[in-house]
Structure formats: structure tokens, C-alpha cells
Amino acid sequence: MKQHLLSVRDLKVYFRGRDTVARAVDGVSFDIRKGETVCLVGESGCGKTVSALTILDLIPKPPGEVMAGRVLFKGTDLLGLTEPEMRKIRGKQIAMVFQEPLTSLNPVFTIGDQIREAILVHEPVSPDELNRRCIRLLRDVGIPSPEERLKDYPHQLSGGQRQRVMIAMALACGPDLVIADEPTTALDVTVQAQILNLMQSIQESSEMSVLYITHDLGVVANIADRVYVMYAGIIVEQGTTEEIFSSPGHPYTKGLLASLPSRSRRGEQLHSIPGTVPNPAYKPSGCPFHPRCPTAVDACKVRFPEMIDHGAGHLSRCPVVKQ
Amino acid sequence: MVTKRFLILMPMLVMVFLFQSYLWVPTYEEQTTGNPDRLYQYITPSLGDATSLNPIISSNSTSSQIESLVFEGLLDRDEELRFRGRVARSWDIFEEAYFYVNSGAPVPAAGFVDGPGIVQFIETAKKKADSLPPEVRETLRRIQKIVLIPPEERSVVKALKSPSGNQPVRKIRVHIQAPARIKMTLAEINQDLFTNLSRLLGEDYFTSFDPVPFVRADPSVDRQLLARWAGELLPVTEHNPVIVFHLRPDVRFHDGRILTAEDVRFTYQAVMDPANLSPRVSDYEPVKTVEVVDPLTLRIVYKRLYSPALATWGMGILPKHLLNREALRKEARMLGRDPDTFTMRQSRFDRHPVGCGPFQFDRWESDQFILLKRFNGYWEGPPNYHRYVMRIIPDLLTQEMEFYSGTLDSYQVQPHQVKRLEKDPRFQCFSGTSFGYTYIGYNLRRAPFDDVRVRRALGMAINVDHIISYVLYHQGERITGPFAVQTDYYDHRIPPLPYDPEGAVELLNQAGWKRNEDGWMEKDGKRLEFTLITNSGNDIRKAILAIAQDAWKQIGIDVRTDVLEWSVFIQERVNKLDFDALVLGWVMGIEPDLYQIWHSSQTHPHQLNFVGFQNLKADELIIKIRQEYDHAKQVAYCHELHRLIAQEQPCTFLYVGKWTAVLDRRIVIKDLEQNGLMLYKKITPTKTGDYTFHFNKWIKLAEMPQFSEE
Amino acid sequence: MRNTQYPITDTQQALEALSAPKKTRLHELWALFRENRLAVIGLVIFVLFLLTAVSGVILTSGQNPVFDPAMVRLQEKLLPPFTRPHLKALQPAQVPTLGIYLFGTDNLGRDVFSRMLQGAWVSLTVGFVAVGISVLVGVFMGGIAGYFGHESICLDHILAILVLSAGAIFLFMGWIGTGAACMAAGFIYTAVCLFARTRTGQAQRRGIFRMRAISVDTVIMRMVDIMLCFPSFFLILTVVALVPASMYNIMIVIGLTSWMGTARFVRAEFLSLREQDFVTAAKALGVGNFRIIFRHMMPNAVAPVLVSATIGIATAILTEAGLSFLGFGVPPPHATWGNILSDGKGFIFDAPWLTFIPGVAILIVVLCFNLFGEGLRDAMNPKLRERG
């Protein structure tokens, strides 16, 4: 078993409203080992992105607030770091790739500027060296004629190229961990595949870990070593990719799997989970999934389910579903 | 981060730089103690900028204030308001009078007499004058010389406009065969000359003279027109007052040229030149000829009797050599303008005047200041101050602030501040009566103002003393008529209208107005109501508006008030005679000429008698005052007119304002005594309240002066 | 996997019971607004000011007002605040209602408190009417430009307008016959056009007269550009100085020189709203233009306009004060805070309350309008709301 690069323990992030408290992340724990690709899966609004942003201390405070938990990165608790110390981690050791490549790149600077800046802030490099590194990075992420692209503005690139630039920027300082927050959601399907392949190939060549956040189980199946399924601010199931796909232990996971188009047969109605993710400020009591759960029993409405170990690192939070 | 540092440091540096300048700025004390030159400057504020510094063109007060220092007239008024020679050393006034021999009228005891006969007749009468009535005797005594002008022929061309105005102007030649004419030279001007002569020559000797047979029009025109022209061309009688000025030999312009009679004549011509659009044309319109007798003597003949004539020569004299045709053409060529249309108005003289007054022009920055420096060649000796600065500060409160901080030497105080500033040991105060009065004028053409009882009642309802003490803070004086209070023309014996609201109600009742059940005055079912208006921008008038409204409400008159912007007020209401009553002021001259404001011929739209005062007796007096050159008689006529106007109450005369000026107490009069000793005196105002009379002798001291009691 | 049937109704109910308590838009707005303490203070004073102004107009007008702002008591002039009147010197009718000069008296002995009361109403009227005019004109112009912007004015429209206005001018100049003929021709032409249009459903574009000359949007936006070319205070000053001074002229002038911002905003809003689905849907259902505008688009566009109107009122009050200072404000007999202040400034050393009371009053009221408007704007801004 490899050493844990990052381990999040019992993280609670709440957002204070006027007279409500939105418990966006409500006791989440997960681990990422070196060189591993971990996926965090769940519908929109279930706290995936918040968890990821909390790792880099990027949630807006106020209203956001980390109520409890630890984020151990190579043994240090990131939550206890001061802002300048944290800045040394961001980009250098943990980098992030965001969902919307168009809005995530600053429209008024050339991509060259933006990549250079990412390097310079952490390493004093001579201008020549800097330029060479930028070109190499762009070449690495598969952008043709990188010398000219450096002078381009984001709006001059295609969606896929922009995401490649984002990835290049994330890789600029050779981070140990890349958090990719739904990097392919906004892209065309063909481009999605290219980006996924790119990420995989880079990961293979550089020994880095990836925390991949997505709602798309299809993607998960392709790249993940291990999967965490999140619902309403908690992890409802975790395990290796095969385990999760072959024997999902939680009705929510089952529902997600059932909604995959590839799994439905032709002519059959596409499956969907009724209802939506609950408002984090008004979560149901007991198991947060029970209002949408087809197998819910009365106990689900009152008792918060504990994690049940199915062995081999496969855990789920449903006492009803039996293997 | 560079941007951030720049954005914060930049303004900080600017602020620090701005604030440190405080260390360099002199305080009130430092301005004089550390800076001897400041003592030789007089700095005075003005609310508005001058328009032009050419005395024949400008017409506002700031301009004339500067002009009075840069230019000098032939004469001015002394402490007692008598004429005093300036550029003119002395002057003589006499009269030349003419009349046509009326061979068609019989002379008593002589029958029909021809020209030489009339001369003979008067000469004889003069010799045995003892038997004649005293006025006639007096008149004859004044006649120094009688000359007969033989008959003459001449012709003039008259232009005749067609009535509709769209046909071309017809030119008509008028041939005149003038009969013999008598010219008399009188030692003193006498407006009753012909009245008295007619007692000698027969009542209708002058009136029966018919000029029509002596003129012939070619081509002929209708009789009426011809008669009019004949009357103009052959006036039966004619007064020609003459003024002869003797100029000082040593008066120089600021550029060193000696001022001569030619310059004076040039100034007159410049005023009369239509191209110059001078607002002073009406002053000189009665002038017939201006002759230069020799370089220092000037003879001015008037077309008719016009007693304010002498005062008009107080106007500044222009230098001919800078403004004559050739000089202007040269300037036009230099500026690249068309020399034919270039007039004095476009000349740079407007903003760089050269005169012969005690100060010479130095600089003028529009809306900032006008700078004068003293003229060392001034004929009366140069003034003490080296510089005269007029600063233009449009806001009174800021003027006050500047005065406190020592960068102004004088300040025109507002009434409510007088008390406070009089106590301040740093300043000295002067006050005097101004030449302007404020009144409530009624439109006499409209009911109910056509009734003198109503006008009296309105006047009696207003407590003027109240206004003076509370609105003006006692800075005003009650008046009863239109003459300047400081002059003899004003009759102080005339009692003001009493404040008597009950009496006013009584008067209204007499005039037929009765109170109705709501308390309003009513006559024939109509309420007594009207609108009182004034112009905006004058707080005191606004206050009077409010007070009058309130006072009249007490006696049951429903008054609405309206404050209008000046140009609207004048052009829409006053000029079109569209008002009931208004609060306004007149600025009076010292001369008692009331023709434009009170004569019945001036009541049309756009004329100044807009209240519509028409009174035959008053008209006669106004004309007489205009024609009288004898001061005592003029005063008597004025008093009579004053009494008449006070009786008629065409408007409610309220008050003349008093002005108060504050000066820095360190300003004193510095004079050389006859024994050569320097003498410092406290500034004292003259009888008329003019404290700047000795301005040329003023100077500022570094320390507060202590005067010994005298 | 087989199609599993979920008990949908149950789940829906359960979810609804759990989701956030239903709030109306207004409720939500109020909740957001309430958080901003400054804005709440602003609102409170705003309401107080409204009450003062309304009571002011009631108490100071009429034949025998409770507080007479025009009552001149010369012997009582320039008394400081909280002075008791000298009862002996006054007639019973002249004694101030409160038995005390709450804010002192001015240079004519008028009770400053009464004048401030009256001024509150006048200042408020000036502000409201001026802004009302500007909002009306702005919304109208902006709405037309935004909604009908793509439509063109054709040559025949221009001709019809020219003929009509020529007719009006002729009538005005007294040439009745020619004028009437022109007017009649114009009206007949317009009527025929409208009739043809309703018959055929749409205007047919034929011949030179139906050539598109310029689009409505261009015309209106050029008008906005032209208006924006004038420096606003200078323009107001020019017009106010040239036309006869009256309260109504000032309101109209301020209103007519400040509608451009609103017009631009409404136009932009309409342009984006027009593309939105619900409008397309309404159109597809055959809803009339005006119903779409007033029922569907206006409510969406107008709320932010109203917020800026709040701030506009504050600006109008300040503008009026500035004009008063230059001598072009609302003329007497109307007292406004602006002209009380500028009248009082000459007495700043001898009677400072004449300057400070209206000055501070303007300051407070304008401040409250601004804070209130800002709070409202913040509360209504959806972007800030999400993050808040």
C-alpha cells in the first residue's frame, strides 16, 4: 500500500446564510496515494467542488467556513497553514484544473503570460529558460506550434485547446497532486476523450496523483483507480473502480449507474433518479438520500447510516442494501 | 505589486506636496510685515468683471470705477458737489440766442418793423429800461450784443420714406429763403428770454411767425409735411448756450503726449460716431458744434437749453493720436481685419486704455484682476499708492473671507454685518448715503392705481421705518421724492407718508373699497387684488416683497408676489408695461434731470416712465429744470416738483440705502505739509460720505497707527 | 436493468416538505435588504422624511396654516434655535405655533422650522417629479428602441410627420386653410396606411415611399448621443437661466436632461429580454406587442430602474440646491432646502443656523436616499445574492 499523499479527514465546510447554515460538506474523508487517480463522483451540488476547493483553501470566506476536519498533505495539515505558506503549496505542489476553460482563463492576458506567471511565482527562472519551459509545457499538452500560441489570447483558442492550456498551467511547476474539477464537462465528446487520454498519459509519465471530480461515471470507469461517491455533503460509497461498478453498495450509486446510457438497452426508457439533490441548508434527517431512495425503509428517515465495510476497501453507507 | 503601490503612493505624494505649501503661505500679519511692497498696493474687490475700459463704450460700474482712475474728465465735483476743474482749468458759460424777424407782426408802439428796425428797437428799449417791468429789465440787461443776420438762401436734401417702407427712399430738395435773423449774445443764460422779449415785441410776435412761405420743396410734398419741415428748418427762436473751456497746459497722457483741445473734440466725435455705438450719445445729442479755438481753448455750442450739459464733460478724455482713423486703420491692418469696418470697439484700446488720470493701465486678466500702476506724470502729482488692483470675486462671502485673510484692503459690507465689523479693531468703517432709491411703483394705467387715494393708502400701510431698521439694519434713509438726498434739489421739508394702517383703510373706504365678510377689500363685487413683482437676485427687494404683501394683507388687500429673472422681468413685464405693481430701484445722478423717468412723453412701451405718470404741471417743471442754468432757481423748481410728486404718490418711495465700506485700519492719508513735514491723517469721509475723495493720498502702514486726539 | 417505477408523488411531497420554506420575492428582497444596516437606517429616515414632507405640506399650506412659513416678524429676526419669542412685541397671530423657534428665525424673522417643513415638501416634489419625468421618458424611449428597434422608419412616415407638422405650423401662424388641408392630408394618409396594414396583416414594402430610411433604434440612440454631448449641469444651467424661473421649469429641465441613462439601460434590458424564451413563447401564442411589453418585459426591466431612480431623487435635490446657490433655483414663495441654504449663507457668521440646518438636513436626506438605493440595488443584484 502506497503512502497517502493527501488524506482528508472528517471535513466539514458550512456556508452561513442569513438565518440558515448550508452544510455543503458534512464530514468527508478520503485519501489519495501517490501516483493514484481518485475520482469524486456525484450529482451537481453535492459538495464535490467545495471539498476540492477546501483543500487549496479557495472557498470564499465568508460565507464559507471550515467547521472541522483536517486536510493532511504529506503529513502537514493544510488547514492550519497561514496564507503565505498556503500560497507555496498552491500551484507548486497541488494544482487545479477547472471546469470551464473559457472563464477560468483570464481573457485579457495571453496564455503565455498566464503560464509564465504560474512558473515565476514559485521558481525564479531566467527569461530564456522560462520561454523554453512554456513551449515545452504546451507541446506536452499537445498544442501545435506552441511558440505562436503563447501570444494568443484565450478567446482565440478552441475549447479543447483552452483546457490543454489549463492543464499545462497546472503542470507548470510539476505538482504532486492535480485536482481536476470536471475538466471535460464543458467540452465536446471527442475532445473529452482526447483530454482524458492526455491526462492519463501525463500521469503515467510523471508519477503524480490526480483527484478527479466528475458526475460522469463513464469517465470514472476509464481513468479512476478508486472512486468516492458523494451525496449531499457526505461520502456514501467508496472503493476501487471495479468494485463500485460491479457491485454498487448504495442505492444512489446504483441509480447513477442505471442512468448511464451505455447501460440501457435500445428501446428502453432511460433511467433517472427522481427529484434533486437536497438544498444543503435543509437536508433531510436520517439518511439524506431517503426521500429519493427506492429501497428506503422507515429507519432511514431517522437514523444516519454508518459506513459498512464490504472488504477490500469497499465501503458504503446503506444498511438496507445487502451484497 | 507595482500597480497598487503606484495607486496609493502617487496620490499620497501629491497630497503631501499640496499640503506642504501651507508652510509658504503668508498669514494676515506676514503679508504686510515681511513685505514692504504690499504697503504700496491697494487691493479692492469687485463682484463682476469690467466689460470695456473705453469710457465712451462701457456702461457698467466696474468699468467706470477703473476708468475714473485711468481717465480724467474736464471737470468733476468737489467735496460739496460743486464743479471743480480737472483737465479744464476754468470755463465760461454764456448764451447766444436767435430769432427770425417777423415782419408780419406789429410791434407795439412801432408797427411793422424790419430787421434793422428790431435791432434798433431793442437797443433803444435797453437804454431806457427803467420804465419796464423788472423781469424784462433784467432780461434786457443781460443782452450784451445784438447783431442782425441778413436774409440768406440755402437748400437741404430731405429723405422721405414711403409709409409702407417697401419703396425706395425719395430724396427731396428743400429750398429755404430765410428771412433776416437777430442774434443776441447774453452774459448769462436765460430761459425766459423770449417770454420777456415778447412782452416788449408783442404777445404774438414769435408765435405768429409762419415759416412755411420761406420754404419750397422740389418735388413738392403735401402741406402738412412741408409745414413740419419748415418748423424744423426755421425755428422762430433758438437758445444756443455756449461753454468755453480753458484747459490746463501741463496735462499729459500716460504715453507722454500733451492733452489738447483736439483730444477733447475727438472724444466728442467718437461718442457721436454711430459706428462706436456709444451709450453716451444722448448726453451729447444737444451739442451743436465743438470748436477748437486754440490748443488750450474749446468752445462748445449747444442747440438748445440743456442744464445738465456741464456735468457731461466729466467723461474721460480719449487720446486722439491713438484712436483716430489712421491709427485704427494701422491697427486693423496689423490684425488682418478689414480697415473699413474696424472701429474703436474692436481696437485693443478697449483692453489697454491710455488716459491722463492718476493711474495708468498695466494688466487685465479677465475674471481675475485689473492692475493699474501709478502715473508719475500726473498733473496733480502722483498718488501715494504704486499700484491699484481690482480683484474680481463674484461671491460676497468669499470677498469677506479674503478681506479677513488680508488680501483685500476694502470690503463693501452688507447691512447685517455692519455692527460686527465696526467693533473689530483691525478695520475702519465708513458709511454714506447712496445715490439709488428703492420704490414700489404702480401701473397708473390700471385700476385701482389710477386713484391717488388708493396709492396713498398702499403707501400708508407699509411701515417703511420698520423696513429700514429690520431689513436694512438701519442702513437706509427714508425718502419722499425722486431727487438725490445729498443734493439741494431734495426738499427735506416734505413729510413722509405716515405709517397708519387705519388711515389707509379709511382712505380706501373713501375710494369706495369696503371690507367684505372674509375681510378682503371689495368694490362693486370685485376684490382688491393685484400682483407685486420684482427681479430675482436681490434679497432686499425680495424681503420688501414679503413685507408689503404681509402689510397689505392686514388692510384687506390680496396681493400675490412673483420674482422674475432680470431679463424676463424687464423685457416681458416692464418694457411691455405688463404689471400691476413692482419693487424696483433707480440710481439717480446728481443732476436733477427727470425727463426720461417722469415726463409724460416717456410713458410708451420700452420707455422709462413705465409707471405711466402723467401730469401737465410736472411736465412743465421737468422741462424748466432741464433748461435752467441758475442753481437757485433750479432748486426752487425741483422743490416744487418734489412736492408735486409726493402729493401724487405715483409710487411709494421707500428709502435710499446707505453703504458701508470697511477698510483695513492701517490705511491712512499721507500728505506733505507746507513746511515739508510728512503728515499722517486718519481717513475722513467728505460731507457726501465719499471717503475715497482723497484716494490719491492714501497709503497702507505696516503697523496699526495711533492718532493723537485733535 | 429494468425500468423501475418509483412512487413519484410521495417523493415529490417529501422533497417539497424538506426544501427551503417558500418565500415570495418581496420577502426575500426584504430579508436581504434587512442585513444592510446602513440601508435600513436610510429607509427609516427616508420614510420619516416622506412623513415630514407630507405633514409639512398639510401644516404649512392653506389660508391659516398651522406653521406659517411666510409670516414675517421683523422684530424677531435672526434669533438662534430654541429661542422663546418676545411675546409682548408680537400680535397673537404672530406667535409661533410651538411657542418656541425650534430652528431659530431668518433675516426676516420667519420661522425656520416652518420653512424647513414647507421646503421638505417642495424639495421632495422637485426630486420626485424630475426623476419621474426622467424615468418615464427613459423607459419609453429605451423600451421603444429595445423592442421596436429593428423596425425602420420609412420615407412615407417621415413625409407624413413633415406634412402634419407643417400643417400645425400653418395653423399656428394663422393660415387656417392651408394648415387644415395639410393636417387633413396627413391624417387621411396615416389612416389609410393603418387600415392597409391591419387588412393585410403587415406593411407591404413597395415603391420609393416605402424605402427604409433609418431604424427606430438608430434614431433613438442618436438622440441619446446628442443629449449626452451636453455637459449636464451646464445644460441645466443654460436652460434654467434662459427660461423663466419656476418650480415646474426646474423639474422639467432636470427631468429632461437625465433620462439618457435609463433609456440606455432599458434598451439593453429589452434587447436581452426579447431574445428570451418566455417572450418568444408569448409571441408564438399571439400575445399583442403591448401586452408583451407591459406584462412580460416591463416588470423585469423596471425594478433596477426604480432603484436608480431613488438615487436620482437624491441627485435632483442636490442639483436644485446647486442651482439655488447660483441664483437659479426654485423661486420664492416656495421654500426649498436649497434656497434656504443659499439664502442663509450670507449670514454664516451672524446666524450660522441658517446655513447649517438646511445644509445638514440636505446632507442627511440625500445620504439616506443614497444608502437606501444602494442597499436596494445590492439586494436586487442576483449575482451578489448568490454569493451572499
Added chain:
Amino acid sequence: MLSFIARSIIQKTITLFFVSVVSFLIIHLAPGEPSQVDPLNPKFTPEMLERFRQEFHLNEPLYAQYIHFYKDLFTGRIVSWKDNRSVLAKIWERFLNSLPLFVVGTLLTWTLSFPVGIRSAIYRGGLYDRSVTFLAYLLISIPGFFFAYILIILVVTTLHVPVIGMETFGLDTSSWGCMLMDRVWHLLIPSILGATGGIAVLSRYVRSQMLEVEGQDYVRTAKAKGLPPDVVHYKHALRNALLPFVTMFGLILPGLIGGSVIIESIFSWPGMGRMAYEAILARDYPIILTVNFISAVLVLAGTFVSDLLYLVVDPRIRL
């Protein structure tokens, strides 16, 4: 690019023409007449008034007056009715006087507003933000002349130094440095007065623009790169927030023409605003119209410049 320039020049010329017509009509159709002559002065006669009217073409039909006026304006021969001086020379002189006031005021406004507004946006809802908000609105809400008088009276009665005008009078013999500093001192209060209002308004704009921008994804990206906060706010956020200010920046210059009438009158500062104000009072039509025309030109030039500036600031815009 060229076609854009040509198109906007044509468009702006047309606008300018309409502006000139409108301003001409406003002034000439208003009741009352310009008169250098004071109609109540007994020395003026109706004939003289008539002659003045002729001299100034006031008796001609409006369109002829319009042509006369703009012909004179374009040939530079236009003169003021009040004092017969060339209008352009007068405006230039006043422009130079207004310039220091304008430069200092603008400099302070356009520098200080940014840090104040940005800080306020970053710490939104905090004590700093709330007090700055309050202060800004206080400054916006205070009637300008009231504030100016309070400042002047404070300075004059406590420090006993002159503050009005462009310099202390009667100092012309003192040293060069003294005179310079004296002028700077006289610049201080009016320019600060001018700037406070500007700073208050502009910092509010900066704040709301920054709030808008700070929530954008690229700001988060910048933070995630590990950039220090100053770089995040002042480079990444500010640069984007600047876009709307380009429009405002283009409109600064016309502000110089309109000037600050009130401040210039109070401080008897002989600037553009005061000249315009006095021209209005005197109904000096040539000056009013010329000022109006120039300011319209400047507004149009300003918008043109800001259109061009957009090209520089926002790379997404291409012509």
C-alpha cells in the same frame, strides 16, 4: 479598422451637427434677448438697441444667424458680445487656468479611488467596507458649496491665510519658490474638493465592478496558481474590472469644459466653468455656443478614444 474609424467619424459629425442645431435652438428660442445694454439704463435708447441687434445679426432669421455663427466659429473669427474678444482666445486662456485644478483633481480621483474601492470589494461587508461606503456616500451627499464654505471658513478663521483665487495678491515681489508654493496652496482646497466627490463616486464604481469580477473563475484560477493577493486583485481582477472605466475615462476631458461652476465661482477661480456661467448670465451667445460645441466635440472625441482604448484593453474586441 480604417472603416471603423471612417464610419465613426461620419456618425459623429452628424451627431455634432444635430448638437449644434439643438444648442442653437435652445438658446435662441428661449425668451429674453441678449443685450449688452442694460435696458433700464436711461442712457440707452431703442435705436441703440436696434443697432446692437443689427451688429450681432439678431434681426436676421434664425437659419442665417446659425450660418453666421458657425462660419465665424470655424474661421476662428468669433468674438464675444460682452467684450469683443476672440472667443477661442478666451477659452484657451480659461482652459489653461482650469487645467491645474483639473489635472490635480483627476490625478487624485483616478489613483486613490482604485485602492479604496478594491479594498472595499475584497473585504466586502467588513468594517472597512462599511465605513468607506458611509464616508463615500457622505461626500456624495453633501451639497458642494456648503462643504466648500465650511472648509474655507475653517481655514481662514483658524489659519488666517488666504485661500481664494489662484494666488495671494500683493506677493509678486517675493521669491520664485514662494510664489510657486503660494499657487500650489491656492490649488489645494478647490482641487481636493473636486477630487473628494470624484473619489467617492469612482470608488463606489470600482467596488461594484470588482465585486463583479472577483467572483469570476479566472480569479479563482489565479489564486489556485499560488499568486499573492495583490497580484490576484490588482492584476487579474483589476485588469478585467477596468473595462467599463475606459468609457468613463474617455469622458474625463469634457468634464474640463463643463468645469465645476460652483467651485470656480466660490473660489473665484477664473476657469472654464465660471466663464461659461458668466456667459450664461450675460447671454453672451457666442461663448455659450462655442463652449457647448467644443464640449460636444470633446465628448465625441472621448467616446471615440474610449472605443479605441477598448481595443487595447480588451483583446477580445477586434475590428
